[in-house]
Structure formats: structure tokens, C-alpha cells
Amino acid sequence: MESQTLHFLSQLAENNNRDWFQEHRKDYDAAKADMESLVGYLIQQIGKFQDLGNLQVKECLLRINRDIRFSKNKAPYKNNLSAGIGPGGKSSGKIDYYIQIQPHDQTFLGGGMWETTSEQIARYRQEIDYNADELKTIIEQKEFRDFFPEISGESLKTMPKGYPKDHPEIELLKRKQLFFMHRFTDKEVASKDFGEKVLKGVRILKPFTDYMNYILYEQHTEQ
Template identity: 80%
Template sequence: MDSKTLHFLSQLAENNNRDWFQENRKLYDASKADMEQLVGYLITEVGKFQDLGNLQVKECLLRINRDIRFSKNKAPYKNNLSAGIGPGGKSSGKIDYYIQVQPHDQTFIGGGMWETTTEQLARFRQEIDYNADELKAIISKDDFREYFPEIHGEVLKTTPKGYSKEHPEIDLLKHKQLFFIHKYSDKEVASRDFGAMVLKGIGLLKPFTDYMNYVLYEHAAEH
């Protein structure tokens, strides 16, 4: 990506108000176009190993405007550009590949269980109770662990209802969220190879997101 995009986002974080944003609208438009180019590249390349349908760039990009209705933070804009890439785009409701471009080495690719319903969480725990080996085989592979070394997300401090604290998979069962991220430095983001780096991350995430989408959505539809 263009280093100017990171510079714009850094400036926006320091001048997060509508007047400054409108005065620098051309810089935002150029940064948005830069993000669109990255997403377009990823749609094309991911489409070679996963059916994305007729996915369009605009279906993936998230708004830079923040929803401030119920937030104490009234800053009108996010200090990042982001997109959700997967079948159906950002609004599919399913687990996709989330890319967030943010300065100061905060850019990352991620994916996993984040905003789940009570029913989905129950299905996840039921699957782990029944057969945790399939998930563990995916997330314990050397290349996966090297790129995504730790699990992110909320974990119960107590034992989930209906499960023994002696359960052999109690650590996984305590997870309310199960999300993996890989961060990129600003230098990597501004490099010519950034798109290929993100594509590598998506390729490594795919077996995990496939598994989670099956457990949370497709498996439920079969019953």
C-alpha cells in the first residue's frame, strides 16, 4: 500500500473531527482507493482457491464512520481502514477474513469466532466436547502457529455450565471468543509484497475459518 495512506490515518487519529476530515477529503479518497486496490487483489487471488461468488470490493469495505450513538468516545471516524473478505462480503454474518490497516504497526489480518450467539457458543462447545482433535489439528500446525501464535478473545474465568473443570479440553471450552491475528509493521504495509503477505495469512486461516463456519452455521442447518 501507499505510505501516504498510513500517513493520512495517522493524521486522522490526531485530528478526528468533521471539519478536518472534509478539508482533507482528497487524502481520504486516495487512501480509500488504495484500500480498494488491495481488496480487489485479494478477492481475485482468494477466488482461485475459494468460491467467493461474484464478490465485489464495495461489499467488503467497512465504513470509516464510527457508530457513536452508544459510545462514550464521540470521535466520528475510525483511525483505520478495514474490510471483511469472504462469500457474501462484510454483511454475510459468517466468519470471514478481516483486514485492518492502521498505522504504528497496528495493521493485521484476522479471523475467528468473535460475536457469537448463545446457541452458536453452545454448538462450539458441544463440538469441542465431542471431538476437539479436528480443531486442535488445524491450529497446532507449525506454519499456523508461527503466523498466528496466540488465541485472542474473551475467556471465562469459571467453568462453562454443564462441563467439568476436569474436562481434558477445559481450556478450549472456556473460550467465548476464538480469534487469531497476525500484525504487520508499517514497513511491511508500505512494501510491494504486502498483498502477498496478507494472502499468505488468508491461506493459513482458511482451514480454521472453514471449520468454524461449519460448526457455527452449516452444521446447524443440517439438523
Template identity: 80%
Template sequence: MESKTLHFLSQLAENNNREWFQQNRKDYDAAKADLEKLVAYLIEEVGKFQDLGNLQVKECIFRINRDIRFSKNKAPYKNNLSAGIGPGGKGSGRIDYYLQIQPGNKTFLGGGMWETTPEQLARFRQEIDYNADELKQIIHDKDFRAYYPNIEGEALKTTPKGYAKDHPEIELLKQKQLFFSHNYTDKEVTSKDFGKMVVQGISLLKPFTDYMNYVIYEQPAEP
């Protein structure tokens, strides 16, 4: 990524209003083009080890405009650029690889269970109750843990209904969300190898997202 992209986002954070944005529209267009170039590279490289179909760059990039209808924060724009990379793009509804570019060493790559329905969460817990070993082997792999050291996401403070307090996998069962992320410094983001870093992060995250997509979306429900 270009350093001027991070500079634009820093300036936007300090001037988050429509008038300033329109006056600096050319800088935004340049920053968006910079992201599009990176996403095109990621699609090409990730496509070498995962079938992305005929995924297009425009299907991956999120709008910079915020939905302020139900928010107390009325700033019209996000302070970041972001993309969702996976089969079907950002609108697939499935778990993909989410990349957010944000200055201040806040850029990150992540993925996992985020906004699930009660049925999807029940599927996840049913699988953990039945056999947690496959997931644990993935997330406790030494290379995975080195890149994604911490389980993230909201968890219940009490035992989920239908499960024993002393269940051996009670901590996983309590998770309402389950995702992993890796942060990059601004220096890494603006380095010539940033794209390669993200591809490496995606390759490490793939077994986890494959597992979660199967459990939540593909696994046949038990009668």
C-alpha cells in the first residue's frame, strides 16, 4: 500500500465530514485504487490454493460510507478501507478473509464466526459437543498460534443452555463469536512485501475458515 493512502485515512479521521471529503475526492479515489490493486493481487495469489470462482475486485471492497441511521456517531465515513475476500465476495454471507487498512498500526486481517443466527450457533455448539478435536487441532497448530495467538469474540458468562457446567469443552461452547485476527504495523503495510504477508496470513487462516463454513453452512443438520 502507498504511504499516501494511510495519510489520506489519517486526514479523514480528523475531518470526517462531507465537505472535506468532496474537496479531497481525488485523494480518496487514489486510495481506493491502491486498495483495488492490492485486492487484485490477493485474488490472484489466493486463487492458487483456494477456488474463488470468478471473483472480481469490485465484489470484495466495502463502501467507505457508514450506515448512520441507527448510530449515535453521525460521522459519514469510515476511517478505514476494507475488503472481504472469499468465494462470492463480501456479500456471500459466508465466512471470508476480512482485511482492514487503517493507520496507527490498526491494519488487520481476520476471519471467523461473527454475526451468526441462533441456528448457526447451535450447529457450532453441536459440533463442539460431538467432536472438538478437529477445531482444536487447527487453532492450536504452532504456526497458526504464532500468527493468530488469541481467540477473540463475545462469550457467555454462564453455561449455554443444554450443556453441563463441567463439559470438557465448556470454554469453546460459551463462545457466541469465534474469530482470529493479525495486526500489521504501518511500516509493514507500506512495505513492498505487504501483499505477500497477507497471502501468508490467509493461507494460515484457511483451515479455520473452511472448518467454520462447513460446520455452520454445509454440514447436514441432524434429524
């Protein structure tokens, strides 16, 4: 990524209004092109070890405009550039590789269970109750833990209904969201091999996203 992209996003965070944005439209267009280049590279490389179909860059990029209809924060723009890369793109509804470019060392690659339905959470818990070892084998592997030390998302304060309080997998069962993140410094983002670093993370994350997509979506459709 170009350092100018991070600079633009940093400036946008301080001047988050439509007038400023229009005055700096060329800077935004350059930043967007920079993001498109990164996503294009990732699609090409990920396609070598995962079937992405005929995925296009535009199918992955998220809009920079914020939906402010129901938000107290009326800032019209996000202070980041982001994309969801996976079969079907950002609108597939499935778990993908999410990359967010944000200055001040807030850039991250992540993936996991986030905006899930109550039915999907029930499927997840049923699978954990039945066989937690399959998931634990993936997320407790040293390479995975070293690259994805951050676990984000909400958990229940008490044990979900239908499961004993002394269940050996109590912490996993209480999860409403299970999202893993790896943060990159601004220096890493601006480095020439940033795309390769993100790709390394995608390879490590893939077994987890494959597992979650199977239990939340594919397993259900097979039945």
C-alpha cells in the first residue's frame, strides 16, 4: 500500500465531512485504486489454493460511505478502506477474509463468526458440544495463535440454555461471536511485501474459515 493512502485516511478522520471529501476527491480515488490493487493481488494469489470462481475486485470492496440512518454518529465516511474476499464476494453472507486498512496501526486481517443468526449460533454450539476438538485443533495450533492472538466478539455472561454449567467447553459454548484478528503496523502496510504478509495470514486463517463455513452453512444444506 502507498503511504499516501494511510495519510488520506488519517486526514479524513480529522475532516469527516462532505465538503472536505469532495475537495480531496482525487486523493480518495488514488487511495481506492491502491486498495483495488491490493485486493486484485490477493484474489489472484488466493485463487491458486482456493476456488473463488470468477471473483471480481468490485465484488469485494466495501463502500467508504457510512449508513448513518440509525446511528448517533453522523460522520458520513468511514475512516478506513475494507474488503471481504471469498467465494461470492462481500455479499455472499458467508465467512470470508476481511481486510481493513486504517492508519495509526489499526489495519487488520480477520475472519470468523460475527453477524450470525440465532439458528447459526445454535448449530455452532451443537457442533462444539458434539466435537470441540476439531475446532480446537485449528485455533490452538501454534502458528495460528502466533499470527492471530486477538479474539474479538461477544460472549454470554452465563451458560447457554440446554448445556450444563460444568461443561468442559464452557468458554467456546458461551461465544456469540468468534472472530480472529491480526493487526499490522503502518510501517508494515506501507512496505513492498505487505500483500505477501496478508496472504500468509489468509493461508493460516483458511482452515478456520473453512470449518466455520461448513458447520454454519454447508453442513446444514447437506442435511
